[in-house]
């Protein structure tokens with residue numbers, strides 16, 4: 370009688386699990402980039418970060434000289450992101 374419920378239930382459980390996994394992967398990193406003082410800097414940094422697979426969102430603030438990066442931690446890491454910014458010519462610091 371309840372035989373038809375089982376595949377549906379399994380599908381729902383799989384979807385719920387997949388949603389949890391997808392959610393768990395997004396990590397936000399906040400960094401200070403002291404030398405990022407104008408739009409030209411932010412363009413260079415943004416381009417460097419977007420080349421990094423796994424970077425989902427980049428928000429740069431040249432006034433506060435901060436960077437907020439949302440990334441998929443299965444594909445990249447905060448260390449990789451810092452490295453990408455530093456390769457572009459900018460030192461990074463943790464946000465105080």
Ligand SMILES: [Cu+2]
Pocket residue numbers: 405406407408409410411
């Ligand atoms: Cu600049």
